[in-house]
Amino acid sequence: xIAEDFILKNYNSSVESGSVKWESPSNxxxxxxxxxxxxxxxxxxxxxxTLSNCKTITKLTYTKKDLSTALKVTSDFSFDVYFxxxxxxxxxxxxxxxxxxxxxxxxxxxxxxFKIETSNTFPHSSGIASSASGxxxxxxxxxxxxxxxxxxxxxxxxxxxASFLARLGSGSACRSIEGELVVWGQNESTESSxxxxxKFDGEVHPNFKNYQDTILLVDKxxxxxxxxxxxxxxxxxxxxxxxxxxxxxxxxxxxxxLASGDLQNFVKIVxxxxxxxxxxMMTSMPYFILMKPNTLExxxxxxxxxxxxxxxxxxxxDAGANVHVxxxxxxxxxxxxFINDELAKYCQNGHFIxxxxxxxxxxxxx
Numbered sequence: 001x002i003a004e005d006f007i008l009k010n011y012n013s014s015v016e017s018g019s020v021k022w023e024s025p026s027n028x029x030x031x032x033x034x035x036x037x038x039x040x041x042x043x044x045x046x047x048x049x050t051l052s053n054c055k056t057i058t059k060l061t062y063t064k065k066d067l068s069t070a071l072k073v074t075s076d077f078s079f080d081v082y083f084x085x086x087x088x089x090x091x092x093x094x095x096x097x098x099x100x101x102x103x104x105x106x107x108x109x110x111x112x113x114f115k116i117e118t119s120n121t122f123p124h125s126s127g128i129a130s131s132a133s134g135x136x137x138x139x140x141x142x143x144x145x146x147x148x149x150x151x152x153x154x155x156x157x158x159x160x161x162a163s164f165l166a167r168l169g170s171g172s173a174c175r176s177i178e179g180e181l182v183v184w185g186q187n188e189s190t191e192s193s194x195x196x197x198x199k200f201d202g203e204v205h206p207n208f209k210n211y212q213d214t215i216l217l218v219d220k221x222x223x224x225x226x227x228x229x230x231x232x233x234x235x236x237x238x239x240x241x242x243x244x245x246x247x248x249x250x251x252x253x254x255x256x257x258l259a260s261g262d263l264q265n266f267v268k269i270v271x272x273x274x275x276x277x278x279x280x281m282m283t284s285m286p287y288f289i290l291m292k293p294n295t296l297e298x299x300x301x302x303x304x305x306x307x308x309x310x311x312x313x314x315x316x317x318d319a320g321a322n323v324h325v326x327x328x329x330x331x332x333x334x335x336x337x338f339i340n341d342e343l344a345k346y347c348q349n350g351h352f353i354x355x356x357x358x359x360x361x362x363x364x365x366x
Contacts, residue, residue, distance in 0.1 A: 001160065001193070001195065001196075002195075003105075003164070003195060006105045006160075006161045006164050006165075007104060007105050007107075008105060008106060008107055008108070008146055008151065010150070011107070011108055011146065011149040011150055011151065012149045012150040013108070013111060013149075015064070015148060015149050015150075016063070016064045017061075017062060017063045017064060018061075018062055018145065018148050019059060019060065019061040019062070019365075019366075020059070020141050020144040020145060020148070020363070020365070020366045021057070021058065021059040021060070021141070021363075021364040021365045021366070022057075022058055022137050022140040022141050022144070022361055022362070022363055022364060023055050023056065023057045023058075023137065023361065023362050023364055024055060024056055024058075024133050024134075024136040024137035024140060024176050024177070024360075024361035025050055025051045025052060025054060025055040025133055025176055025179075025358050025360065025361065026051050026054040026055065026056075026122070026130070026132050026133040026176065027048040027049060027050045027051060027132055027172065027175045027176050027182065028048055028049050028051060028213060028316060028318070028324050028326075029046050029047070029048040029172065029175070029273075029316075029318070030047050030048060030049065030254060030269070030270050030273065030316065031045065031046050031047045031247055031250050031251045031254060031269075031273055032046060032247070032273050032274070032276070032277045033045070033046035033171065033172070033184070033185060033247070034230070034231065034234060034243070034277055034280055034319075035231055035234030035235075035237075035240060035243075035244070036171055036231050036234075039101075039168070040101075040167050040168050040171050041194045041195075042171060042184060042185040042194060043234060043240070043244050044185060044243070044244040044247035044248065045183060045184065045185030045186065045187040045189075045190075045192060045247060045248060045251050046172075046175070046183070046184050046185055046247070046251075047181060047182065047183045047184075047190075047200060047251060047254065048172070048175045048181070048182055048184075049180065049181060049211060049213065049326075049357050050175070050176060050178065050179035050180055050181070050182060050357060050358050050359070050360055051213060051355045051356075051357070051358055052355055052356050052357065052358030052359075053121060053122075053353065053354070053355040053356075053358075054120075054121060054122045054133065054215065054353060054355055055120070055121050055133050055137075056118060056119070056120050056121075056130065056133035056134045056136075056137045057118065057120075057121075057137070057364065058116065058117065058118040058134070058137035058138055058140075058141055059115075059116075059117040059118075059141075059365075060114060060115070060116055060117075060138065060141035060142070060144075060145065061114070061115040061117075062112040062113070062114050062115075062145055063112060063113050063115075064111060064112055065078065065111060065112060065113055076110075077096060077099045077100075077109055077110060078110075078112070078113040078114065079092075079095065079099075079113065079114040079115070079116060080113075080114075080115050080116065081095060081116045081118070082115070082116065082117045082118070083118055083119065084119050084120075085117075085119075094131075094169075095116070095138070095169075098135065098138070098168065098169040101168040101169070102142075102165050102168050102169075105161075105164070105165065106142055106146070106165070108145070108146075108149060116138065118134060118137065118138075120133070120134070122215075122353055123217065123220045131169070131170035131172070131173060131227070132166075132170055132172040132173040132175065132176045133173075133176055134169075134170075134173075135166050135169030135170040135173035136162070136163075136166040136173040136174070136176035136177055136361060137361065138166075138169065139162045139163075139165040139166035139169065139173070139177075140162045140166075140177070140361055140363075142165060143158055143161060143162045143165070144363065144366060148366075159177050159178060160196050161196075162177050162361075163175075163177045163178075163196035163197045164195050164196040167184075167195070167196060167197075170227075171184075171231075172184075172227075174196050174197040175197040176197075176360070176361065177197060177360055177361055178197065178199045178359075178360040178361075179199075179357065179358050179359040179360040180200075180204075180357045180358070180359065181199070181200035181204065181258070182197040182198065182199060182200060183197065183198050183199075183200050183201075183251075184196070184197040184198070187248055187251055187252075188248070188252070189248075189251050189252040189255050190202060190251070190255060200258075202255045202258055202259055203258070203259040204258050204259070205258060205259060205260060205261030206261065207261040207263055207328055208258055208261070208266075208328070209329070209357075210329045210356055210357060211326060211327075211328060211329065211356065211357045212325075212326065212327050212328070212329055212331075212332055212335070212354075212355070212356050212357075213324050213325070213326055213356060213357070214324075214325045214327075214335070214336070214339055214352055214353065214354050214355065215322055215323070215324050215325075215352060215353045215355060216298060216322060216323040216324075216325060216339070216343055216344075216346070216347050216352045217322055217347050217348050217349075217351045217352055217353070218292050218294045218295050218298070218321040218322050218323060218346060218347055218348060219292055219320070219321040219322065219348060220348050220351070223290065223319065223320050224288060224290055225281075225288050225290065225319070227319055230281060230284075230319050233280075233281070233284035233285070233286075234280070234284070237280065237283070237284055238283070239280065239283060240280075243276065243280055246276065247273075250269055250272070250273060253265070253269055254266070254269050257269060263312040263328065264312065266312075266314070267306075267312060267314040270314055270315075270316050270326065271314050271315060271316065273316070274315065274316040274317040275317075277317065277318075277319065278290060278291060278317060281319070290319060290320055290321060291317070291321055292321040294321070294346035294347075295317070295321045295322075295323060297346050298315070298323045298343055298346050299315055299323070301342055301343060301346075302314065302315050302325065302343075305338055305342070309334070311327070311331060311334070311335070312327060312328055312331065313325060313326070313327040313331060313335050313338075314326050314327070325339065325343070329356075336354065339352060
């Protein structure tokens with residue numbers, strides 16, 4: 001599909017009001033995308049596990065503007081944002097930008113006033129990809145409004161357009177619509193698109209079913225550098241082209257690994273990708289070190305535990321200090337004991353979140 005396929009051409013503008021509520025999960029990339037072109041197009045492909053417990057719940061209420069009001073503010077989008085039940089002005093610029101990017105595909109945006117009520121099941125801006133779950137939940141709500149306004153979509157088209165819209169809010173958000181593994185970015189190894197995430201089409205060995213992800217909250221504060229700024233640092237980066245090629249190569253290797261069930265190879269690919277992501281930030285200009293001392297302590301503890309216990313536990317990182325501890329379900333009891341006994345002390349206030357691989361977003365009410 002091409003971008004023009006997602007333009008809503010006709011809708012019932014007489015609908016006065018309605019509301020819809022979706023929950024959408026975060027995701028954790030195994031192959032990382034870092035660097036993007038215009039219109040939120042990734043420089044390299046990525047693949048992620050969709051999470052289950054770490055999610056955003058968003059209710060969107062829409063009310064038709066009255067004619068006198070509409071004539072006065074035709075150039076404006078009209079919306080209010082409530083985060084954790086409190087009005088939040090800080091989120092408005094990002095949603096304003098999102099609406100500007102998607103208006104060509106969602107032309108009813110200026111016809112209505114929107115009340116956006118959103119909350120997370122995890123700390124905002126803590127490196128658990130809150131923009132991914134948040135923007136995907138909002139995109140899904142807007143897709144449900146399209147249906148309210150008379151659109152008749154297959155579930156496949158609905159999900160693809162939701163992913164397409166979410167990408168224009170936050171790149172990684174396009175990987176949060178479906179589960180369990182989602183690919184984004186054109187490549188030769190899998191069915192894929194630069195425009196939206198696609199459910200991984202390869203074989204997945206039982207070893208990777210119901211995979212576990214425990215997120216160690218090393219630092220719950222705002223990230224030192226936003227992902228938007230970080231992606232821009234790939235322009236002119238001395239190692240950018242080699243990194244993009246590496247991601248393609250690692251995705252091909254991971255596809256083979258997921259089919260074979262080779263857990264040791266999975267560990268090597270995933271940890272290498274995480275460290276490469278941070279290496280790109282440390283070698284950009286300006287440069288950043290987003291890991292904290294406790295991040296490194298945790299990584300070394302994981303390596304020691306894995307060697308001593310013949311375990312398949314491993315780590316991955318997003319663009320922040322927190323550590324995602326990945327492990328197969330059959331190691332859940334022993335790894336959680338290890339986390340409680342040895343790793344929790346490196347977390348802020350001892351906090352961590354136990355999660356596992358999920359099925360994607362869900363409609364809560366309409």
